Amino acid sequence: PSSLEVTARTEDDIVMGVRHKNYKLEGIQFHPESFLTPDGLKILKNFICL
Template sequence: ERFIKTAWTDEGEIMGVRAKEGVFGDAPVEGVQFHPESFLTKQGPQMLANFLGVK
């Protein structure tokens, strides 16, 4: 496998992945399931802050 699962729902649906080292050269590559309307939810801003590493 070229990717590591980094986030998932309680139902097991994959919501985030990270490319294993060397898959895309030296650049780290992350991917997340994102829908702009999630910012309309109570947890939307916290989700983005978590991804960006903002406390």
């Protein structure tokens, strides 16, 4: 939709993140297994601090 802007894509051009243009609203592709990696908690904290 025109109210969203893409904020992240993969190298294959797949949309992984969006932001609403008028509201403080972010969306990301969520992979729960990524939080079990050594940097998983850091990734989660960085997103929460947006």
